[in-house]
Amino acid sequence: MSGDIKKTISELHIYEKKLLKELETNPDATPEEIAKNTQMDIKSVMSAAGSLASKDIIEVDKDVEEIISLTDNGSEYADGGLPERKILRVLSSKKEMNMGDLAKDADIDKKETNIAIGWLVRKNWAKINKGIVTITEHGQESFKILGTDEKLLKHLQEAKNSIKSNLPPELLDGFKKLNDRKNILNIKKNTSHSFKILDKGEAILKEGFTIQKQATQLTHQQLKDGEWKNLEYRPYDINAEAPKVFPGKKHPLREIIDEIREIFLNMGFSEENGSIVASAFWNFDSLFQPQDHAAREMQDTFYVKNPLTCDLPDQKLVDETAEVHNTGGDTGSTGWQYEWDEDVAKQTVLRTHTTGISTRYLYEHEAPFKMFSVGRVFRRETITYKHLPEFHQVEGLVGGEGVNYQNLMGFLKEFYKKLGFEVRFRPAYFPYTYLSTECEVYLEDKESWIELGGSGMFRPEVLKPLGVDVPVLAFGLGIERLAMIRYDISDIRMLYKSDIKWLRELPTTNGVRL
């Protein structure tokens, strides 16, 4: 028991202790008095009391008092009498009268007269016949005796404010009568609290405690001079509500991009960047995309006006690219069998994929290759829940002796696994790869597979002109769709909406709401 009490004491807040001590010396103190004596504000007193009550240390009683006073109308009745009394008074000397005269003599208005007469008739103090009112014998006898309602009127007029529970019991009946009539009484409710120490509170007081400010922080000095040993410590309240704070944080899309970059860097890839404005040569021709390919048509590609054209790379590369397009050169292919047009290759485009970075990288570097790049790409797409005209891709390639299609599947599987996705592969077609494959992931709520990106082994028609004679695997994967699944959003546009509520509430990848 004593152990329990000690534990309870150690968990008491300083306000609770102050309140308890005050009640010990001043058991009947009101909350206001306690507030004054302990120099707490009334709110703290009440919350400390509530807290003590919840631990069965004290009891909090609530008392509601009804304070009764007279309205102006009620005051008038107290002075001059109730309307029915006035009428009875007039009738007692005149015996019978018509209603109009009665109202005039009694000095009350018609409506009140009617009500009062109705009341007198019901009590058998008066009778009415064809508009003539007469007093009964019973009325004659009793008109001088005041009713309890009239006595209460007098009482209230003298007392001004009366507490209902203090009224003389014989007047309570009068209260009911007056309260049933409108506009005579004002009733105000006053709530007051009183406290009572319970057994557990007594035990705590018996055990004794000091009221000491509880320490929440230690100073260097307190540690040094040993004062920390004498301090009373404020216990932790792990249930206390903490304010929500929303400090700045990375945009979810940026976060997933950085995570992707980290995965590739960890897998030994080096990072490359390119410009979003590119020549058709790098974006299409270097990838053996025929110059009449559908993707180059206006509905898919944004062509740039300024600069309208780009310089082509050095002539040897241009010539070999042209040759491959026209005849296949010495790649074993027949090419596209047309007249490759330099002017088409010079056009400026907003890159439609990041794969142009890959061909350029292969041209500018020596094998072995292991490179990735993250960037924005642009396509004239109709906006839907899974399509945006501008989105991010992560592009990558691995090239060297012995690199093969199985390695490609291995890299992709590994990459998606690290991000937390299970993917499936299906055969696909790209003009620049063979074999080619597309990765897909299942969307639960749409009940469909969604394409995440393409990949394949670069064709000799691509590699030869670039001067590469080792096999190269390559991939280009969409990022927004991954973000959609990761953040469980059903519409890709959410990523660009700047919906501050969503951005704030969304936990960061490591689960912290930061």
Ligand SMILES: N[C@@H](Cc1ccccc1)C(=O)O
């Ligand atoms: N460029 C393709 C993806 C891809 C990259 C590399 C090789 C094969 C396919 C796309 O944007 O969909």
